[in-house]
Amino acid sequence: MALSTQQKNQLKGQAHALKPVIMIGHKGLTPNVIAETEIALLAHELIKIKIAEVDKAARKEVAAQLCEALKAEFIQMVGRIVTIYRENPDK
Numbered sequence: 001m002a003l004s005t006q007q008k009n010q011l012k013g014q015a016h017a018l019k020p021v022i023m024i025g026h027k028g029l030t031p032n033v034i035a036e037t038e039i040a041l042l043a044h045e046l047i048k049i050k051i052a053e054v055d056k057a058a059r060k061e062v063a064a065q066l067c068e069a070l071k072a073e074f075i076q077m078v079g080r081i082v083t084i085y086r087e088n089p090d091k
Contacts, residue, residue: 003073003085011046011075015083020050028053029062034069041072041086049082 003011021040024033040047049066051059063082067074072086 008073008075011085012083015046015048015075018046018048018083020048020081022047022049024049024051024053024062024066026052029065029069034066037066038070041070041084042088045088045091046075046083046085049084051080051082053080 021044022033022037037047037049049063051062053059053062059080059082060077063074063077063084066072066082067084070084070086072084075083075085077083
């Protein structure tokens with residue numbers, strides 16, 4: 001489901017006003033976090049996630065694992081906030 005640069009830029013603009021709906025703590029990516037993120041994606045399609053991990057590389061890895069697990073598209077990472085998108089075919 002690779003998005004074009006134009007589509008990603010449009011989603012970045014839409015995400016600007018959003019607040020994080022998922023918080024990933026120092027325990028990292030747990031099954032509960034994945035389940036809650038799944039629910040949030042079904043409800044909103046475009047969500048922000050706050051990752052508490054200090055190391056930037058570790059935050060990128062958590063975001064990549066989450067996107068892979070949920071078949072979502074990574075949009076951007078600004079500081080500790082990651083934006084991801086997955087189209088909901090039922091909407």
